[in-house]
Structure formats: C-alpha cells, structure tokens
Amino acid sequence: MSKQNIIKLREKLMSAVFLVAALASILAVGLICFFLLVNGLPAMGEIGVFKFLLGREWSPTDIPPVFGILPMIVGSLYVTAGAIIIGVPIGVLTAVFLARVCPKRLYKLLKPGVDLMAGIPSVVYGFFAMAVIVPLTGSSMLTASILLGVMILPTIIGLAESALRAVPEQYYEGALALGAGHYRSVFFIVLPAAKSGILTAAVLGIGRAIGETMAVVMVAGNQARMPVSLLKGVRTMTANIVIEMGYAGELHRQALIATGVVLLLFILIINLSLSALKNRSKQ
Amino acid sequence: MNCFEIKDLNLHYGTFQALHHINMDIAAGEITAFIGPSGCGKSTLLKTLNRMNDLVEGCKITGSVTLYGEDIYAASDVNLLRKRVGMVFQRSNPFPMSIYDNIAFGPRTHGVKSRLELDRIVEESLRAAAIWDEVKDRLKKSALSLSGGQQQRMCIARALAVSPEVLLMDEPTSALDPISTEKIEELLLTVREKYSIIIVTHNMQQAARVSDKTAFFLTGEVVEHDSTETIFAMPHDQRTEDYITGRFG
Numbered sequence: 001m002s003k004q005n006i007i008k009l010r011e012k013l014m015s016a017v018f019l020v021a022a023l024a025s026i027l028a029v030g031l032i033c034f035f036l037l038v039n040g041l042p043a044m045g046e047i048g049v050f051k052f053l054l055g056r057e058w059s060p061t062d063i064p065p066v067f068g069i070l071p072m073i074v075g076s077l078y079v080t081a082g083a084i085i086i087g088v089p090i091g092v093l094t095a096v097f098l099a100r101v102c103p104k105r106l107y108k109l110l111k112p113g114v115d116l117m118a119g120i121p122s123v124v125y126g127f128f129a130m131a132v133i134v135p136l137t138g139s140s141m142l143t144a145s146i147l148l149g150v151m152i153l154p155t156i157i158g159l160a161e162s163a164l165r166a167v168p169e170q171y172y173e174g175a176l177a178l179g180a181g182h183y184r185s186v187f188f189i190v191l192p193a194a195k196s197g198i199l200t201a202a203v204l205g206i207g208r209a210i211g212e213t214m215a216v217v218m219v220a221g222n223q224a225r226m227p228v229s230l231l232k233g234v235r236t237m238t239a240n241i242v243i244e245m246g247y248a249g250e251l252h253r254q255a256l257i258a259t260g261v262v263l264l265l266f267i268l269i270i271n272l273s274l275s276a277l278k279n280r281s282k283q
Numbered sequence: 284m285n286c287f288e289i290k291d292l293n294l295h296y297g298t299f300q301a302l303h304h305i306n307m308d309i310a311a312g313e314i315t316a317f318i319g320p321s322g323c324g325k326s327t328l329l330k331t332l333n334r335m336n337d338l339v340e341g342c343k344i345t346g347s348v349t350l351y352g353e354d355i356y357a358a359s360d361v362n363l364l365r366k367r368v369g370m371v372f373q374r375s376n377p378f379p380m381s382i383y384d385n386i387a388f389g390p391r392t393h394g395v396k397s398r399l400e401l402d403r404i405v406e407e408s409l410r411a412a413a414i415w416d417e418v419k420d421r422l423k424k425s426a427l428s429l430s431g432g433q434q435q436r437m438c439i440a441r442a443l444a445v446s447p448e449v450l451l452m453d454e455p456t457s458a459l460d461p462i463s464t465e466k467i468e469e470l471l472l473t474v475r476e477k478y479s480i481i482i483v484t485h486n487m488q489q490a491a492r493v494s495d496k497t498a499f500f501l502t503g504e505v506v507e508h509d510s511t512e513t514i515f516a517m518p519h520d521q522r523t524e525d526y527i528t529g530r531f532g
C-alpha cells in the first residue's frame with residue numbers, strides 16, 4: 001500500500017470513529033424514547049388516557065388498582081414553581097453581585113464556591129435539608145421547594161452572570177452619564193438588557209428542578225394525594241417512579257413508566273421553549 | 284462667563300501621563316471644538332469634565348476643574364455633576380428599550396414621576412434633537428430599530444432630557460453619513476443658546492462650521508485655544524497651522 005493510501009485510510013477510520021461516537025448518543029436518546037413509549041403507552045391505553053392523566057387517586061395496590069397521576073403532576077409543578085420563586089430572585093441577585101458589585105478578591109473566593117455547589121451530589125443536598133430544613137418546616141412541599149431552590153442556584157447564577165457580563169459596557173456608561181447611580185444603572189439598564197439570558201437561566205432551572213429525584217424523595221413526605229398545603233407532604237412524578245418501581249407488578253410497573261413518558265413530555269416542552277428563546281434572542 | 288475652568292490639570296493612566304498641565308477656560312453659552320491627532324488626549328479631557336474617568340482603574344488626576352466656580356472633584360455628588368454635564372458618546376448607545384423609555388430614563392432618575400411631565404419632556408427633547416417628526420408615531424418601539432443617525436440624535440435627545448448645563452460630545456458624527464451629520468450640526472446650532480457645548484471632532488470643516496472656540500491638542504497638551512476664526516485663519520503656533528492645513532501626521 002502506498003503512503004497516500006494509508007493516510008486516506010486513516011482519515012476514513014477517524015471519521016468513522018467520530019460518526020460512531022455521534023451516533024451512540026443519538027441512539028441512546030432514541031432507545032430511551034422507544035423504551036418509554038413501548039412500555040408506557042399501552043398502560044395509558046389500558047387505564048384510559050384521561051383517567052391516567054387527570055385521575056386524582058393513585059392506589060396501585062387496591063383491587064382493582066386505581067392509577068391517576070394528577071397528584072404527582074400537580075406536585076411536580078408546585079414544587080418546581082416554588083423552587084423557581086425561591087431560586088431565581090436569589091440567583092439573579094447573586095449574579096448581579098458577582099458581575100457588577102463584588103471586589104475582585106472576593107470574587108475569586110465566591111466563584112469557585114458557586115461552582116462547587118453545582119458538583120455536590122443531590123443526596124448530600126438531601127441530607128443537608130433533612131438536618132437543617134425539615135426540623136423547621138417538616139417533610140413538606142415548602143421544604144422540597146426551598147431545597148430545590150438552593151439546588152438550582154448554581155445553574156441560575158452561572159447563566160445569569162454570563163448574561164450580565166455580555167451586556168455592552170456602553171449601556172452602563174450611558175446610564176451613568178445621565179446622572180444615574182451605580183445601582184440604578186445596574187438594575188434598570190444592565191439587568192433588563194440581560195433579560196433573555198436570565199429567562200434562559202430560569203427555564204434551565206425549571207428543567208433541573210422538575211427532574212430532580214433523590215433529594216426530593218428525602219424531604220417531600222411523598223404522600224400520593226393531591227397537594228393540600230405548603231406545609232404538608234407532596235409527591236412528585238420522579239419520586240413516584242423511584243419509590244414504587246422496586247415492587248411494582250405488571251400494570252403498575254407500566255403505569256410508572258408511563259409517568260416517565262409524561263415527565264419526558266415536560267422536559268421536551270422545556271427544551272422547545274429554550275430553543276424558541278434562543279431563536280428570539282438571535283434576531 | 285466660563286462654565287469650566289481647568290487649572291494645571293495632569294492626568295495619568297497608571298504610569299502613562301495622558302494630559303500635561305492643561306490650563307483652559309471654557310466659555311459658557313458657546314460651542315468649543317477640541318481638535319488634534321488621534322491619541323492626543325481629547326476624549327480623556329472630555330471625560331475628566333463629567334468624571335467618567337472615575338471608572339478607569341489606575342487613573343490619577345491632579346490640578347483642579349471647576350464648574351461655575353465649584354471644584355467638581357471635591358464635590359461629593361458625582362451623579363448631580365453628570366446631570367449638569369451631559370455626554371454624547373462616539374458610538375451611539377441607545378438602551379435596548381423603547382424610544383420613550385430611553386428618553387424618560389434620565390428624568391425618572393432625577394425624580395420626575397408625573398406621566399404628563401414625562402410626556403412633555405420626551406416630546407421637547409426629541410424636538411430639540413430634530414427627530415420628533417421621525418419617531419412621534421413609534422415612541423413605544425425599540426430604540427434599536429432606529430437607523431444609526433436617528434439613534435445618535437435620540438441619544439442627544441436623551442442627554443438633553445435631564446436639562447444639562449453643558450453638553451460633551453465625543454465625535455458624535457464620526458460614524459454617520461453626511462446627511463445625518465448635517466442634521467446633527469444644524470441641531471447643535473439651534474440648541475447652542477441654551478447649553479454650553481464641547482465637541483471633539485476629527486472633521487476640520489465641522490469644527491469650522493459649528494464652533495465658536497477651538498482648542499488644538501497635541502500629545503496631551505493644549506497647543507492653542509482661541510476663537511475658531513483665529514485658529515483657522517491665522518493660528519499663532521506653527522504646529523496648529525501644520526495640522527489644520529493637513530501637513531501634519
């Protein structure tokens with residue numbers, strides 16, 4: 001074989017390797033969707049789509065069993081909304097502080113701290129909440145919201161900070177030149193200019209919060225009933241799956257997988273709104 | 284009467300001295316042009332007049348600058364100074380919000396709350412900046428949808444909206460086409476009675492057309508500061524003459 005041919009062969013081999021790598025991740029996504037749909041949809045059919053999605057009772061061990069996941073859907077939405085209400089304001093204010101207020105030396109200390117938060121395993125967050133928050137507010141919706149609000153902070157802070165840093169300095173200077181003080185310029189000019197980035201941060205936060213499982217199971221109480229109050233227990237879709245999967249029988253198991261389908265649908269909606277956001281900010 | 288009186292001003296960026304012993308009185312109610320080759324310190328001096336240099340790390344200033352007799356570096360309220368001394372930047376910088384909100388930001392900052400009053404200020408400022416007719420039907424539209432020339436006139440309107448006493452303009456027309464430039468020059472001539480204006484420009488004709496006084500800068504020093512006629516017709520300094528006739532740099 002000539003040297004040329006060897007080089008050509010090597011090129012081909014490399015591109016094949018890349019192709020396989022790319023295909024592997026696409027394949028994984030495809031397989032997950034396929035598995036969920038094949039196992040979940042028949043159960044939905046058998047139970048009845050409306051009874052399944054809008055049923056207010058979940059009693060998988062009754063005879064006959066009742067599979068209504070509305071309590072878990074509502075639970076997930078409430079807990080996520082709570083997390084956003086708590087996490088977004090704190091995260092955005094922290095990002096403003098990091099990007100526009102804090103002195104460089106303090107920044108060097110705080111930034112790695114925030115990055116570290118992102119790497120802490122969720123079970124550790126769960127332990128922390130059991131030890132610190134549960135004694136105050138019980139195993140409840142409020143506790144889960146606070147905990148998730150804390151857990152999404154690194155996502156919100158990181159994205160909001162880079163959105164703030166991307167705002168052209170001339171906006172800030174223009175505001176100062178009109179006689180506005182530092183904080184007025186930052187909050188009324190720089191922050192609004194970063195709003196699409198901050199919205200993206202919030203949406204990613206929603207994605208994280210709705211998918212979080214372990215930490216929520218540890219502190220939410222997990223009662224499978226329609227949420228009654230902030231201070232009472234609540235069960236999310238993820239919690240529902242992880243708690244019951246171990247002992248679930250035939251239809252029960254499929255109903256849990258169908259819960260996964262619903263969860264996937266939510267994630268899909270979140271991703272679609274993310275890309276819609278990105279398209280809008282590009283224009 | 285003078286608006287600014289600058290005495291023995293030295294300015295360092297770190298170890299680099301950008302301005303040397305500037306002594307200059309700037310007459311109130313007139314248009315003063317700063318001319319000179321690139322890097323000679325025109326923008327730097329302009330920015331010392333509304334203390335935008337405070338933002339630059341390592342910028343040290345000695346000497347004194349007074350505005351109607353008050354030392355602007357001794358005074359504590361920088362925001363009030365910047366309200367009194369407005370600035371228009373070389374690159375127009377409309378905020379990413381509606382035209383109305385752009386103009387209203389300044390007055391709101393300084394405590395104007397009444398809707399009626401804001402409406403009046405917005406219209407008056409846009410009229411003064413000769414852009415009212417072009418934007419009156421789209422005040423709620425984003426300011427970023429305006430053309431470059433319109434954006435710059437809107438920025439002038441925004442600066443006028445806080446009723447400054449002095450207006451600093453750093454090459455306000457350098458990024459604009461001749462027609463927009465002409466519009467801005469005309470507007471300068473119409474607002475000159477109400478404001479003292481200092482304009483940095485690389486365009487000799489512009490300086491000659493609009494200004495009453497001209498100051499020629501070279502490497503951080505004021506070489507000559509006189510009536511525009513004198514500077515352009517019979518400058519005292521050879522270097523000024525060389526620059527104006529284009530024999531320089």
Ligand SMILES: Nc1ncnc2c1ncn2[C@@H]1O[C@H](COP(=O)(O)OP(=O)(O)OP(=O)(O)O)[C@@H](O)[C@H]1O
Binds near residue numbers: 323
């Ligand atoms: N932030 C800064 N840090 C350090 N040096 C600076 C800074 N700003 C300006 N300089 C220097 O100070 C000198 C004067 O700059 P200045 O911007 O005032 O010039 P200019 O006369 O406005 O020039 P141009 O006509 O190109 O705008 C230049 O040598 C420049 O490199």
Ligand SMILES: [Mg+2]
Binds near residue numbers: 326327453483
């Ligand atoms: Mg300049």
